[in-house]
Amino acid sequence: MKQIVIYKSSTGFTKQYAEWIASELGCKAVDIKAATNLNMADCDCVIYGGWIMGNTIVGLDKIKKANPKKLVVYAVGSSPDGEEVRKAIKTQNHLEQTPFYYMEGGFHFEKLNFFIRLMLKQMKKSVAKKENKTEQDLYMEKVLGTTFDNSDIKYIAPLVQYVKGVSA
């Protein structure tokens, strides 16, 4: 079975996961900018990985439009892994019928462009001013504007196992 990993990464975490997955499956990892409908049509299984912005998996719409034969999706965000986080991303991106995996990334604050850094600083200030902060607010207050790396190759195991099972 021919597979391809396609990714969209802003600061490198999703790319790193794409390379780990591709190496494990013995296939190519391609940046979405270089991916064409042609190389997707040529593959039995497209594994798409996108970074998360406001719970949206960046780039996923473009991949869905290409209508691959089989699609498996992973998403990389800075939130700690958990049932609620996975469910919120799955629902927002309409992935109820698609195999989906969440992988923890981190924050490379200094690699973000000036405007995004500014926006995150503003967000941090407004969260700090809030009364009765939720758990999510407290988490955002702690991490916004920082740099950290929670990525771990262990997160690829369930996806790799699934894809190998499908292609066996």
Ligand SMILES: Cc1cc2nc3c(=O)[nH]c(=O)nc-3n(C[C@H](O)[C@H](O)[C@H](O)COP(=O)(O)O)c2cc1C
């Ligand atoms: C504007 C913005 C919005 C973000 N929104 C979320 C979010 O909703 N949930 C989350 O878990 N991470 C969120 N993140 C964090 C990124 O998804 C995280 O840094 C990810 O590891 C980036 O992956 P990349 O290095 O492949 O670009 C956000 C980051 C930015 C800059």
